Amino acid sequence: MSTQSSLTVGIAVPLEAEHVEAIRAVDPSITVLYEPDLLPPERFPADHSGDPSFRRSADAEERYWKLVNSADVLYGFPNESPAGFARVVAENPRLRWVHAMAAGAGGAVKASGVSREDLERVIVTTSAGVHALPLAEFAVMGILNGLKRTAELAEDQRAKNWPDLRVPTRLASGSHVVVAGLGEIGVETARLARALGMTVSGTKRTADPIDGIEEVATAERLPELLARADALVNTLPGTPFTDKLIGREVFSAMRSGTILVNVGRGTVVDEDALLEALENGSVGYACLDVFAVEPLPETSPLWEHPRVLVSPHTSALSAAENRLIAERFADNLRKFQAGEPLPHRVDPVHFY
Template sequence: MSEIENRLRVVVAVPLQEEHCRLIEELEPRVELVRDHSLTHPMRGPADWSGDPEHVRTPEEQAMFDEMVDSADVLFGIPDVDPAALARTVAANPRLRWVMTTAAGGGSQVKAAGLEREALDRITFTTSAGVHGGPLAEFAVFGVIAGAKGLPRLLADQRDRTWPERWEMRQVDEMTVLVVGLGGIGAECARRFQVLGARVWGTTRSGEPVDGVDRLIPLDQLADAVGEVDAIVVTLPGTEHTHHLVGAEVLGAMKPGTILASVGRGTVIDEDALLAALDDGRIGFAALDVFEKEPLDPASPLWSHPRVLVSPHTAALSSREEERIARRFAENAARLLDDAPLRAVVDTVEFY
């Protein structure tokens, strides 16, 4: 393959700081990285890939942006993180080979584009899955510890200036923690809970062993296993098969006081069933970073429930996220150029 052929014309279709653009070029010199920072919506904070919604391109700027995007062999990001814009450029650009979504759950964005099977087979879609594993695993650990140490009770007593009789807190190293979903996030959760001394179980579809996991549970046996654990961490992506997987049957099988942390996709948990489980004490504490519909409805009882911690889908956010995703992109670019399998490829049947 000639030097010209062995290059990728990559268009940056979302805001990405120049230092991270240069990092990609440094890590993989065979990439021709095309960007125009004046045409992407400016970030409002770290990893704000869709950018400021109040920034509007002029018709001329939009035409320039579309022309730039349509010239790509590869896209860094779905244009403006907009599925409709992805559908437009896929139809306009038959040379497009690969699109990296900046979201770990980018499969849902690809699905929302409504692409034809020909396009789904022609283009490889990847996500940033695994990049957010560390921060999300830390939130899961925080959530389980908060439940084990009675954070709501501590805060209430502090607010009321109450000094109660001493009471026993739960110890993580005496707990069994079930990680529902042992992908990149789940594996990081398992590793951290093992270090804390917990017995770690995890659900699996493949049956392949995972470091730090003492027992593998087939996903279709989840309801049979939850009654034997002290805490559950949900990390699964949102698909048709995982929708409300943690529903009335699974929640009803839990023992009283089970701690729940949710860091995958909110659609995995049936929130009506969760509220019932919170009210009857089967769930003793829930730390939730994701919800069925976001932003969470101001009328949702989850906001004011005394044993719920609401995090506005922000646990994964890190000032280093952009650098990590840039490095992941450069690594996958090298894999593509060297005919090696790419990491975090979207399953275009189930879209995860």
């Protein structure tokens, strides 16, 4: 941490000027380095990587790296990439803190290959929580899709088929949802689910009670929790401990027709086991925003499965995202100046 009165903050990723000014307003002693001509233009709100066709001239590239290597604190990974993070850690001895745009930035930190020693010097914080509401809304949409048979309705509509027999749908009220990962996203999902009359249980690293959650358990008890569930929502990050956590054992514990929603990381779900569960009926519908390999390969059977919704890792996006992340960063910047611990720090060992 730093208690020095004057800091230099570098804006390493695309950000609107009004949000940069909000960061400057934290403290007039802070120098904020922001050169928008060095940053790729956004193609859509909160496009942190920017236009992939953007190229800097040799002079602009030199200016960009001079900027990020002059900073004590960075807003975003350089070039929004693990390689950019690794390079700035190696080249900038004054760097102390990098704030990542993603909620699950641990994977990128791990992929950078930066040593544990360097991660003690340069702490990384994530934007976890900023995306909680849009992700929770998407998760509830997925549950409702499954309960209300929207996949079958869309298929009948495409075929201009008016079935002779009307098929009933399931009520949200009285349904039971299990949330794997009761962090900020999971708790927000639970709040919205309860507003629709659903009951909720779920998993957490420590099984401490949470208001409004019927039962909190550790991950090894996930199959037990699923015995009476109508839906399973995954919000877990991708770590060695969560890799393929939702696999054959979990699917075999489900009741027939259980809904699966994944807004965590694709590696948490064993996709081969999921396809088996879809075929044997354990999973009645799957709403997937994340996949083990992204973009999802064209050869994946998930693309064309009639009871799967494929979303291209966009469920967290909202027009308000840049403002919310900048506000989170400004709050953290005040804490950093005061020498206080920063929330949502990436664990340098487990990378979550």
